[in-house]
Amino acid sequence: MSDFFWKWRREILFSLLIVISFGLLISQRKPDFFSQSIRQGITLVVAPLQKFSTQSFGHLRAFMSTVSSLGHLKSENENLHRQVQTLKLENTRLSEQAHENGLLREQLGYKQRQKWKFVPAEVIGRDPASWLETVLINRGSADGVRLGAGVITPDGVAGRVADVQLYSCTVMLLPHVQSSVAGMVERSRIPGTVKGTGTRWLAMMHVAGSDDVQMHDRVVTYNVSSIFPPGLPVGEISQVAPTENGLMLFIRIKPQINFQTLDHVLILQVEE
Template identity: 30%
Template structure:
């Protein structure tokens, strides 16, 4: 520590001496012996100070550039986030546009045709089992009318107001639809299973019916509610009851109820035409 104080004091003395020499050497051409000694002694110190000053200048310059880069990066991040939000909105609008185009592309089901409606609410107590749509009695909607999409059967109208309607979905436990298998031609009853995986239960009318996995289910048209040939779903599993007396099948509906946004309500359910294609 003593050495440090002494070194600092020596540097200060040399600096003061150098300043004094330079102040008095304006009119002199030759270097005096004292000035020579002072310059030689101060040269290393001046070199260190010069290098330190250069390092500080460069460090400050790097700091300023780093701050400028940080600000630019922040601006770019904000711009990127804004672009991503715009792309997300465009994607959502594109999907909605495709749904509406699909809705408008569905053929009329007879003289009465159909009415497109937007899903505006879902039952909080039975999620994905009952929905409300944006059409009601003022649009000619009444209880019992079938509801479809281009993919197939959705369910039926069970209640109306002037401008809204409640639709009980095909997957509701209270839902039961007469159907037939293709290509087998077996008559079956398709029931909602009430499960969140949207599995439908299939019960054959004939105890000796032969259900096969992979068969397509379409409405039979034997009731006054559903026209024949509306796609319902595909058999994925068939179980034989004990002693082989009867079968129970399970099917996956063609309609994706979790992504249901636009539906069509058939105003003349008995006209008899296919409602889209379920694949």
């Protein structure tokens, strides 16, 4: 008997580990206490190392970038000053408009829109060799992050929280194959579902062949979404073609964000 085990030890080990891996993978569909504990345990050990490595490497890159841009720092500084002045004026104007809009909505008896607050977070880990577009960020349930919360950047929609640990969480980015968001063509107000394809492009589904959609139209979040505020940029349409039967449109979107260089994000939370 022991000879048998010794002879086939590698095959037995291989089969055993395959079964465990497969079990773990299947359990992701409905995470249980066991798989959550394993994830939590590994994250607690690895996340601080990742944070340290990200920050150290970030400092090094920042230093290199500063050294290389020393020559034009003065002109860049002047440009930024000008931009700050313009943005300050714009901000004042928008605040006034928002206030006025709120008053009008109140007078017309409209339901007040949700108020959002933003939790800033830093990307501490991602696997560039992976087929799935996910990142690990340094905020977790201890910071009030909830499962399914929207994640954005100042440029637009980034994704949503797919798994929450104590001090970190996993974000499923927009290009992830299982990711989707309610979108709308900004110009013609045509709604649709924006889905990830696993590649650099997004696809917009459920748009009828007769709808008014054109190349370079901007796609923003639709106001039926409870995860994102309406009007956030999602991307720009880069290809429109009718499907084989001509009933629907095949729409390809170039995302607003460069997901390869994503390093800081904002997690959306509804203000109580």
